[in-house]
Amino acid sequence: MRVLGVDPGLTRCGVGVVDGGAGKPPRLVHVDVVRTPADHDIAVRLLQVAEEVEAMMDTYKPDVVAVERVFSQQNVRTVMGTAQAAGVVALAAARRHIPVAWHTPSEVKAAVSGNGSADKAQVTTMVTRLLRLDTRPKPADAADALALAICHLWRSPMQAKLAALTPTAPRRRTAPPAPAVRVAR
């Protein structure tokens, strides 16, 4: 399974592609950070993020796109930009019929480090070790995107087993293959 992990953002949007599967160690395929200038118009910045992430989806053809589930924390302006960037990434995946999975920051930290409140340095250290890289991925957004992809590789078989055990499956979190459902207005 190939996962494209996205740490969404307008100033820096981390994108990491990781291969993995049952019994196989995760393997780095690609990592990059899309940057857009803070003084540009928001719509233009969203277009830049969309175009670069779409190009990566088309090049690396992931089976799943894993995106950080954004919460409303600190700075309102930053959070809104982050949510908008996450939206255009999810849209790009839906257009390609690639399922989108959402993981919270603490789920990602817990998955790679065993500690849901690990700091950025610990996450980077664990990602470097798990992918057996010679150098630490930089900036932190790149490491976070890789951590998201690794988190999905590990959580998704567990989530699938849980869903199979639950008689009425909970709210779907990944896109069905044919998403063009239109609703009568």
Place this chain on the structure above:
Amino acid sequence: MRVLGVDPGLTRCGVGVVDGGAGKPPRLVHVDVVRTPADHDIAVRLLQVAEEVEAMMDTYKPDVVAVERVFSQQNVRTVMGTAQAAGVVALAAARRHIPVAWHTPSEVKAAVSGNGSADKAQVTTMVTRLLRLDTRPKPADAADALALAICHLWRSPMQAKLAALTPTAPRRRTAPPAPAVRVAR
């Protein structure tokens, strides 16, 4: 000038198209509400919103898209969905080289009713009156989208005059005509 106003949302996304200009009363061209089912996947819902709003942009060819500037208020989940929907609408406009303007809810209320804290019923009443409609637009999201378009028609000449008077223009809020600026990573 033709303005497409958008009250962004995943459950209900109001879209209103209004024509207007100096000395002319605003005229209703089109109003609609895009709805997506709450139990569908977020990425799929964003795709539905994007496809319907894009179809309206292509049909009505607005000069500007005016979007409600989302703030982090009440319900975190709702706000995030709203921000994501606003993101895909802004992206759709940027892809078509249509400038995007953002107005806050209180700017919109003040523009149509003279009162920045007007309630939904007052906004609907004023929109009905200003566009000389026989029936009140429903639901409130439809009226809000029309109010956004009217707000932009009235605020933009004032904003243009202010920008011309200011020696160093403040942060651009509308997209430049050629947005495909790529930044070295």
